[in-house]
Amino acid sequence: MAKVLIVYASDYGSTKRMAAAVAQGAGSVEGVEAVVKAAEETMAEDMTSSDAIVFGSPAHMGSLDWRVKKLFDTVCSGLWMKSALNGKVGAVFTTGGGFGLSGGGAELTMLSMLANLVELGMIIVPLPKNTPGYELGGLHWGPNIRTMDNTAQPLPLTEESFESARNHGVHVGRLSLVLGKTAIFDH
Ligand SMILES: Cc1cc2nc3c(=O)[nH]c(=O)nc-3n(C[C@H](O)[C@H](O)[C@H](O)COP(=O)(O)O)c2cc1C
Numbered sequence: 001m002a003k004v005l006i007v008y009a010s011d012y013g014s015t016k017r018m019a020a021a022v023a024q025g026a027g028s029v030e031g032v033e034a035v036v037k038a039a040e041e042t043m044a045e046d047m048t049s050s051d052a053i054v055f056g057s058p059a060h061m062g063s064l065d066w067r068v069k070k071l072f073d074t075v076c077s078g079l080w081m082k083s084a085l086n087g088k089v090g091a092v093f094t095t096g097g098g099f100g101l102s103g104g105g106a107e108l109t110m111l112s113m114l115a116n117l118v119e120l121g122m123i124i125v126p127l128p129k130n131t132p133g134y135e136l137g138g139l140h141w142g143p144n145i146r147t148m149d150n151t152a153q154p155l156p157l158t159e160e161s162f163e164s165a166r167n168h169g170v171h172v173g174r175l176s177l178v179l180g181k182t183a184i185f186d187h
Contacts, residue, residue: 001033002051003033003176004026004054004173007037007039009058009068014147015058018056021165021166022143024166026054026169026176028166029177032177034173040067047075047079048084051179052088052175054093054168054172058096062105063108063112072113072116087123087179089122090122090124091117091124091171092110094106094109094110099152106139110142127141127171136161137161137163143162143168145157145162145165
């Protein structure tokens, strides 16, 4: 049995919905239990008892949400001191409203979180481009969906919008069964 923890911050529900999709995918893998927690409620024990941790953040002011950053800077930094997350499987996802054709901030949001995961000694799961749903909600760093159009009007989010997130969860779940309990970085 492996445990996948999905941690997210959300004000308006889109990132929370994506967290649920990741959990649905991870939980569909036989032998995997998926648990979803808001960043503010996540304790050290939630993370140390998990084989994989997936972090989700909306793009805020071009980068990650402060509640996710606070979790890294408080709870995770203590775990870094103990090398307690070494070798666990890690992954990320984001949502962004954007403005203009390209939006802005989703990639930096994911890269900021991934930099923290690498610092914590975690093994990163990418989102390969042949993942079903990638064309609607994917970046190679992880699932990402636009929740607003080029003029910042809300976009309708369909079930298909979350397909890449569900499949990211499947990938994380499968990897957590293989890697999550190894002690490759122990000394
Ligand atoms: C304070 C704030 C700052 C934001 N900054 C950005 C941004 O820099 N880039 C972007 O793409 N969207 C930005 N957005 C839009 C959100 O990323 C987007 O609406 C997101 O899907 C909200 O997620 P939620 O529904 O989980 O709260 C911002 C929203 C808020 C509230």
